[in-house]
Amino acid sequence: MKWIPVIVGTLALLTAACTEHFTTPGSCPTLCPGGQAQFRDTVLTPIQGADSSFTGFVDPADLVSTLSSSGGVYGEHRAVFRFVAQGDSITVSDTSRTFTIDSVGIDIGVQDRDTTSTNFVLEIYRLPLTLDTTATFAQVDAAMTPANELIEVPEPQSFRTGIVHVNFAGDSLARVLVAAADSGVLQIGIRVRADAPTGTRIGTPASGDFAPLLSTYAEAIGVVDSLKPQLSTRIAQRYFTVTPPAAPIPSDLLAVGGFPVSRSFLRFSLPPYLRDSATIIRATLVLHADAPVVGIPGDSATVDASAVLVDFGAKSPAITGAFSAFVMYPGDSLVTLEVGPLITLWQGPTGTPPILRLNLVEEGGSYIFPLFHSTRSSSGPPTLRITYRPPFAFEGY
Amino acid sequence: MRRILASLVLAAGLVGTAQAQSSEFGIRGLGLPGRGLSARALALGGGIGLFDGESSTNPAAIGMLTTTTALFTTSGDYRNSTTPEGSLSNRDTRFPQILIGGPIPRRPFAIAVSYSLLTDRDFTVVTDGVATPRDVPVNVHDTLSSRGGIDDIQLGAAWLASSHLVLGAGLHFLTGSNRLTSRRYWEDTTYQSPQETAELSYGGLGVSVGAIWQPVHGFELAGSYRHNGNVTVDRDSTGNGQVKFATATIGIVPMADAISGAIRITPSPRLQLSGSITASNWSRADSSLMAQGSPGSANTVEENFGIEIFRDMRRPLKYPIRLGVRNTTLPFLLIADGQPKEFGVSIGTGRRFAQERGGFDIAIQHVWRSQGAAYHENATIITFGISVRPGGITP
Numbered sequence: 001m002k003w004i005p006v007i008v009g010t011l012a013l014l015t016a017a018c019t020e021h022f023t024t025p026g027s028c029p030t031l032c033p034g035g036q037a038q039f040r041d042t043v044l045t046p047i048q049g050a051d052s053s054f055t056g057f058v059d060p061a062d063l064v065s066t067l068s069s070s071g072g073v074y075g076e077h078r079a080v081f082r083f084v085a086q087g088d089s090i091t092v093s094d095t096s097r098t099f100t101i102d103s104v105g106i107d108i109g110v111q112d113r114d115t116t117s118t119n120f121v122l123e124i125y126r127l128p129l130t131l132d133t134t135a136t137f138a139q140v141d142a143a144m145t146p147a148n149e150l151i152e153v154p155e156p157q158s159f160r161t162g163i164v165h166v167n168f169a170g171d172s173l174a175r176v177l178v179a180a181a182d183s184g185v186l187q188i189g190i191r192v193r194a195d196a197p198t199g200t201r202i203g204t205p206a207s208g209d210f211a212p213l214l215s216t217y218a219e220a221i222g223v224v225d226s227l228k229p230q231l232s233t234r235i236a237q238r239y240f241t242v243t244p245p246a247a248p249i250p251s252d253l254l255a256v257g258g259f260p261v262s263r264s265f266l267r268f269s270l271p272p273y274l275r276d277s278a279t280i281i282r283a284t285l286v287l288h289a290d291a292p293v294v295g296i297p298g299d300s301a302t303v304d305a306s307a308v309l310v311d312f313g314a315k316s317p318a319i320t321g322a323f324s325a326f327v328m329y330p331g332d333s334l335v336t337l338e339v340g341p342l343i344t345l346w347q348g349p350t351g352t353p354p355i356l357r358l359n360l361v362e363e364g365g366s367y368i369f370p371l372f373h374s375t376r377s378s379s380g381p382p383t384l385r386i387t388y389r390p391p392f393a394f395e396g397y
Numbered sequence: 398m399r400r401i402l403a404s405l406v407l408a409a410g411l412v413g414t415a416q417a418q419s420s421e422f423g424i425r426g427l428g429l430p431g432r433g434l435s436a437r438a439l440a441l442g443g444g445i446g447l448f449d450g451e452s453s454t455n456p457a458a459i460g461m462l463t464t465t466t467a468l469f470t471t472s473g474d475y476r477n478s479t480t481p482e483g484s485l486s487n488r489d490t491r492f493p494q495i496l497i498g499g500p501i502p503r504r505p506f507a508i509a510v511s512y513s514l515l516t517d518r519d520f521t522v523v524t525d526g527v528a529t530p531r532d533v534p535v536n537v538h539d540t541l542s543s544r545g546g547i548d549d550i551q552l553g554a555a556w557l558a559s560s561h562l563v564l565g566a567g568l569h570f571l572t573g574s575n576r577l578t579s580r581r582y583w584e585d586t587t588y589q590s591p592q593e594t595a596e597l598s599y600g601g602l603g604v605s606v607g608a609i610w611q612p613v614h615g616f617e618l619a620g621s622y623r624h625n626g627n628v629t630v631d632r633d634s635t636g637n638g639q640v641k642f643a644t645a646t647i648g649i650v651p652m653a654d655a656i657s658g659a660i661r662i663t664p665s666p667r668l669q670l671s672g673s674i675t676a677s678n679w680s681r682a683d684s685s686l687m688a689q690g691s692p693g694s695a696n697t698v699e700e701n702f703g704i705e706i707f708r709d710m711r712r713p714l715k716y717p718i719r720l721g722v723r724n725t726t727l728p729f730l731l732i733a734d735g736q737p738k739e740f741g742v743s744i745g746t747g748r749r750f751a752q753e754r755g756g757f758d759i760a761i762q763h764v765w766r767s768q769g770a771a772y773h774e775n776a777t778i779i780t781f782g783i784s785v786r787p788g789g790i791t792p
Contacts, residue, residue: 030732030772031424031480031522033690037539039530039580081720281581282530282588340589352636387530387588392579395647396690397426 023220034396037389039281042274049266049373051382054314055256058261058340058363060133060240065111065201065365067241067259073294073369077259078140080127080201081236083214088180090230092220099218099230103169104176105115105151108190109203109210109260114296115160115193118287122164125189126175129146135244146189150175163210163340186214194225198295200366202382211371212236241364252376253290256303257360258369265316268354270346278388283343285324285356287372288380289333294367301368302361303335303389307342311353318357319345325361328368337368343386421478421774422737422766424520424717426691426729427628427650427682428546431514435494436470436782439747441703442721444671447619447659448609450782451496453511453551454657454675455621456565457607460507461557464788465499476776482524489519495778498553499788505557517548518575528583541577547599548573556605561611565621569603571652601628604653616637617662619673624651639777650685653677653697653728666713669705673675674698692730699725703743714756716747721745727766737768747782752789760783 002138028036035223042146066079090097106124113120131364152168168176178186192200203210214234241259244309255262274280295301303326306318322345339356346354347388373380399648423429434443435451448455450461451468473490491514528537545670553567576637580592586731607621630648679694703721707713720743727737747758760780767773 012679028524030692031421032524032541033425034541034579035690036524039528043776064503139416256432279591280589281583281591284587344591385531389581389593392593392595394579394593394597395576395630395687 008299014296020254037392038391039364039387041385041387044270044334044374044386045381046266046384047269048375049267050055051254051376053243053249053256053262053264055249055255055258055262056258057263057359059365062242063239063347064202064206064362066190066198066204066239067243067365068202069199069367070128070191070193072199073195074139074199076137077199077241078137078144079190080131080135080140080187080214080238080240080242081212082129082132082238084237085184086180086186086216086234087184090218091218091230091231092223095249096222096253097222100218101173102217102219103167103179104173104214104217105165105167105175105215106188107213107215108153108164109204109207109212109329110159110161110164111201111207111210112161112196112296112299113155113159113192113200114198115157116204117196117198118157118190120155120157120159120194120198122155122200123191123193124150124153124166126150127187127189129183129185129187129305131187132240133238133240133244137244139205140189140242143189146191155327171175201296201299201367202367204365205235206333212239222360227282232311234303249371252373252374252378253371254287254382256357256358256370256372257301257366259262259364260358261363263314264358264372265314266355266356266358267311268346268384270343270354274388275347275351277391279345280340280344280347280386280388282387283339283340284385285335285337285339285378286383286385287335287337287358287370288382289370289372290377291327291331291337291371292331293370295330296367297330299366299368301328301366303337304337304344304359304361305337305368306357306359307345307352308355308357309352311355312383316353316355316357319352328370330368332370343384358362371381409621409665418774419771420476420517420766421520421772422727422731422739423517423546423769424522424642425452425731426516426694428516428518428688428729430516430697431493431546431549432726433467433494433500433502433511433513433515433549435496435770436745436748436760436780438551438703438761439778439780440706440721440743440747440758441701441717442723442741442743443701444659444673444703444721445661445669445705446495447657447702448617448620448661448671450498450507450509451494451782453494453496453513455551455566455607455619455629455659456551456553456567456605457555457563457609457621458508459498459553459565460500460557460563460609462499462509464786466496466732467785468494468496468782469784470494470780470782472778472780474776474778478774479772481771482747491517493537494782507555509551509553509559511550511551512555513549515547515573517546518543518652519546524597529587530760533585535588538582538584540580540582541578543575545575545597546683547571549603551605558740563609565607567607567623569605569623569625571601571603572599573697573778574598574633596633596645598631600631601627603652611672617661619659619661621655623655623657624655627651639769648685649746653679653681654749666710667707669707670703672700672702673706675707676727682728686729692733693726693738695726695730697726697735699723710739712749713751714747716746716748719743719745719747719760721762723764727768731772732766737766739766741765745780746774754786754789756784756786757785765774772787
């Protein structure tokens with residue numbers, strides 16, 4: 001009978017080692033207490049007249065791209081960069097020393113350009129420091145004279161994106177030098193031209209690898225030869241785009257992007273059954289542009305819809321991380337944004353305001369500028385299609 | 398000492414996850430009824446339950462505890478369930494019976510408190526299908542899960558009225574909760590798959606009385622009657638999106654009364670026969686459950702029979718052979734047509750050691766449950782009970 005403890009022990013271990021596995025193949029309605037989940041659809045439009053656009057967002061320092069274009073569908077834009085001041089000395093072997101400049105290089109990051117236009121030329125001008133962000137397009141363009149031109153850089157037809165490097169040495173060096181006593185600041189303006197109206201996006205320091213750079217090759221005075229060649233690199237401290245005054249945005253349209261930058265706000269009234277007791281499983285915001293958007297062929301821009309924390313009108317702060325994105329390409333006129341996670345934030349007694357903020361991710365740095373129909377438009381207002389589940393009948397047996 | 402260590406090793410192996418029995422027959426209504434029996438009684442088909450102080454079916458049986466006793470049982474369930482959608486094997490672990498009790502010194506009374514499962518609603522149901530929420534077909538997978546059920550906490554007392562008669566009474570607190578989760582997964586990931594949750598809590602009271610009478614040596618009779626009141630079902634919370642609802646009473650379910658009778662015959666010192674029958678009027682709950690979407694409930698009759706063979710008369714509790722058979726109807730209908738039923742056979746044994754200060758019992762049951770031809774399952778249930786009697790052998 002010595003085998004009895006062995007059997008008992010084995011059975012005890014089987015009991016203890018049992019892994020939970022509850023799943024039963026369902027057979028509704030027999031094995032579905034509470035019934036089967038129901039799903040419904042509803043379409044909401046913004047509160048009549050409560051969808052609005054505001055213009056004037058985005059500081060120039062926040063731009064990822066500046067624009068430079070030569071009319072046509074792109075309009076007129078000029079890009080301006082002001083580099084950090086050049087000092088009157090450089091440090092070599094822990095000692096500040098005077099120097100002589102050997103050459104100067106300028107890097108311009110072209111993020112995208114219209115390759116359908118031929119004979120593309122990048123014109124780089126030295127601009128007076130009196131032209132700052134308050135300068136008008138006319139003032140900046142007027143300063144782009146042959147006398148102020150630093151260089152013209154023709155690019156081949158195949159050139160779409162990359163770093164344009166120009167170097168100034170010898171006779172041309174004086175054109176870019178700014179004495180330290182005279183602020184030491186170099187400001188340049190960029191204009192483009194081609195056989196047809198064209199446009200380009202030029203990177204700013206916020207764009208990373210496409211940041212404009214001013215490199216100075218200098219020789220320190222009073223050091224051994226091996227320490228003489230010195231390089232100082234300076235980034236643009238200010239940058240902005242100037243453009244002729246834009247036409248007013250039609251009151252029946254919602255502007256997103258453009259220059260100066262516009263954002264739009266859509267205000268909804270969420271019915272109580274959605275706010276209090278439904279489980280929202282999908283919500284799709286549909287926006288109709290008044291016309292197909294234009295831009296550099298192949299370029300794109302992203303329309304973001306964000307939830308806002310509180311309704312402060314044009315200054316309503318968006319909730320970080322609560323957004324939905326849709327990528328628009330030139331020619332697009334329909335935007336569909338999946339905003340389900342944002343709409344769920346509106347639910348409950350402590351929900352956020354039922355508002356969606358629309359903005360362009362590349363604010364101020366894209367030619368794509370959709371104007372969407374609003375509730376004031378004769379057709380195609382924004383719609384929010386919500387698919388939801390009414391409360392499940394858990395109390396069902 | 399070696400034997401004690403071996404027994405402790407066996408007991409240590411029992412540490413596992415606390416979950417309850419799940420069965421397709423526990424999905425509708427209040428769940429699958431529990432049994433409130435010790436491992437020994439389960440091995441005997443339940444026939445001895447009304448005489449067993451370590452079970453909770455008869456408060457008079459508490460008087461059978463001759464010393465302070467603590468009992469803990471765990472159960473593993475290996476099951477194959479079949480529905481019209483297919484078959485699936487599943488398994489779970491539960492702790493179906495816990496009891497502490499014993500006699501009051503120098504008084505003809507014994508008391509006990511016990512925990513047992515009254516009904517069990519552990520299940521997960523998975524269904525697949527196609528939904529067309531925006532007139533576009535999307536494959537979906539639904540999961541409905543429930544964990545919990547109704548527990549029975551009994552405070553019982555027995556009076557040893559004479560050497561042949563024991564009377565008992567018990568107060569039953571019906572409590573417990575169901576944690577329910579519903580989730581739909583969409584294969585089109587533009588649809589979110591949030592889960593909706595709720596917790597139902599149960600509360601009610603019941604009373605029971607019972608007696609054990611030994612008119613002649615080797616022949617005993619037992620009977621008990623239990624009355625359960627209504628169970629109030631509260632929905633404690635429901636999560637829909639970010640919204641939580643306040644607690645609300647969503648139903649009152651009348652619980653079944655049960656009347657039981659049992660007989661135990663000891664024709665020889667080596668052999669003990671026991672049998673019992675229990676009738677419950679679960680039809681009381683029918684209208685209430687139907688109002689909440691259930692197919693309803695029906696009265697049940699349970700018949701149990703067991704044989705215990707003592708191999709060693711000097712130490713009768715050293716690996717006796719226990720055999721049992723059970724036949725019952727189940728109260729909660731899966732479909733309106735017919736009534737589910739269960740048939741089971743069992744075998745088991747046990748051992749007392751350290752002068753009966755410790756002991757274990759084991760029962761292996763195999764049950765067949767069915768309603769109609771479409772819904773059936775069979776399960777092997779291994780139940781292991783550990784008992785501790787600090788006082789050891791008592792006169």
